[in-house]
Amino acid sequence: MAIEENLVDEPQAAQKLEREADAGFLWDFWYPAARSAEIRGRGLLKAMLLEVPLVLGRTDAGAAFAMRDSCPHRGIPLSYGRFDGKNLECSYHGWRFDGCSGQCVEIPSLTSQDKLKVERIFAGHYPCEEHDGYVWVYLTAAGRKAADSSPQSRLERRPDAPKLPTFSKQYKSTHLACDLPSHVDQGIIGLMDPAHGPFVHQSWFWRSKSSIHEKAKQFEPIPSGFRMGTHSPSTNSAPYQVLKKMTGAPVTTTIDFVLPNMRTEEIHSGKLWFSSLTTVTPVRRDLSRIDFLAAWNVPLPVTIFRAFAKTFLRQDQQTMIQQAEGLQHNPRLMLIDDADRPAKWYFALKANLIEARRTGAEMVHPMDGPVTLRWRS
Ligand code: FES
Numbered sequence: 413m414a415i416e417e418n419l420v421d422e423p424q425a426a427q428k429l430e431r432e433a434d435a436g437f438l439w440d441f442w443y444p445a446a447r448s449a450e451i452r453g454r455g456l457l458k459a460m461l462l463e464v465p466l467v468l469g470r471t472d473a474g475a476a477f478a479m480r481d482s483c484p485h486r487g488i489p490l491s492y493g494r495f496d497g498k499n500l501e502c503s504y505h506g507w508r509f510d511g512c513s514g515q516c517v518e519i520p521s522l523t524s525q526d527k528l529k530v531e532r533i534f535a536g537h538y539p540c541e542e543h544d545g546y547v548w549v550y551l552t553a554a555g556r557k558a559a560d561s562s563p564q565s566r567l568e569r570r571p572d573a574p575k576l577p578t579f580s581k582q583y584k585s586t587h588l589a590c591d592l593p594s595h596v597d598q599g600i601i602g603l604m605d606p607a608h609g610p611f612v613h614q615s616w617f618w619r620s621k622s623s624i625h626e627k628a629k630q631f632e633p634i635p636s637g638f639r640m641g642t643h644s645p646s647t648n649s650a651p652y653q654v655l656k657k658m659t660g661a662p663v664t665t666t667i668d669f670v671l672p673n674m675r676t677e678e679i680h681s682g683k684l685w686f687s688s689l690t691t692v693t694p695v696r697r698d699l700s701r702i703d704f705l706a707a708w709n710v711p712l713p714v715t716i717f718r719a720f721a722k723t724f725l726r727q728d729q730q731t732m733i734q735q736a737e738g739l740q741h742n743p744r745l746m747l748i749d750d751a752d753r754p755a756k757w758y759f760a761l762k763a764n765l766i767e768a769r770r771t772g773a774e775m776v777h778p779m780d781g782p783v784t785l786r787w788r789s
């Protein structure tokens with residue numbers, strides 16, 4: 413058997429690229445694949461990102477790894493195999509792959525007569541990092557999977573995986589996650605949608621529908637995204653009023669959205685702060701997952717914060733489940749000014765990034781400069 417048989421042929425790879433482009437996923441970015449705690453000892457964990465089946469594990473030396481959950485020999489999921497703390501052995505013919513590089517280290521059926529260069533065979537393999545309690549995986553574009561572990565690609569510049577910002581040594585933190593039965597785009601525009609609050613998030617502790625009023629917020633372009641500039645948040649939200657009373661200092665918040673899927677929020681008041689990192693990750697084209705990470709030094713018990721955050725997330729999830737029901741029938745949709753302008757920017761950022769990658773030219777930002785958006789919420 414020749415090594416070449418391991419490689420995907422060109423037309424097939426092109427078709428695959430096209431299919432994957434159609435799914436509207438953004439490749440060459442970090443995505444959270446699983447919670448760190450889900451990988452126990454030498455156990456293997458199945459995950460899926462951007463319709464790519466993954467097997468995750470951690471070596472005895474403590475390095476998390478992510479391989480395509482498919483043996484390059486006959487495609488059986490590698491997650492059925494055995495992991496010895498360094499190498500993963502396929503359950504079918506016992507080929508062994510180094511967890512950290514995906515490189516094949518042994519093919520048991522070979523005899524001393526065989527010329528096959530075992531070390532030139534790679535299982536699909538993705539850069540992997542662990543922090544903030546998550547296993548982050550860098551999803552490289554289609555067709556480059558087998559080559560991804562080559563020394564050249566390791567030298568390729570890759571941004572660091574996203575991190576939750578923190579502002580003091582001591583702080584509390586928590587995380588929540590929930591599945592959305594929709595395409596990642598719907599999840600993301602839902603995440604940045606300023607007009608649904610009074611309707612979806614009506615709660616005694618937050619605000620009521622009757623508190624709806626006109627708002628004007630400053631937005632500015634930032635690399636691959638936009639920022640809702642530091643401002644004093646909604647004065648009709650009880651938690652902000654409490655915070656202001658506690659510190660006597662003004663409350664400011666900054667909310668950033670950055671491609672492919674990330675919303676970060678920072679709230680400061682005197683020495684007290686709260687930060688969060690929310691991502692919407694495509695699992696499949698019809699399934700996404702919201703991961704919400706928060707940290708704070710505000711005197712607020714984790715249990716109480718979680719109860720509030722869960723209520724919020726559940727309200728969003730419930731709405732998206734209902735929306736998915738409607739989207740099954742391919743309705744025509746609308747984006748209106750100014751309330752849906754962030755959604756328009758998201759689609760424009762995404763389109764411009766894809767175009768820039770296609771042409772090799774620098775990415776054009778859809779915003780010319782700072783702009784004030786007005787809406788009622
Ligand atoms: S299918 Fe994995 S070793 Fe043959």
Ligand SMILES: [Fe+2]
Nearest residue numbers: 602612613728
């Ligand atoms: Fe919401």
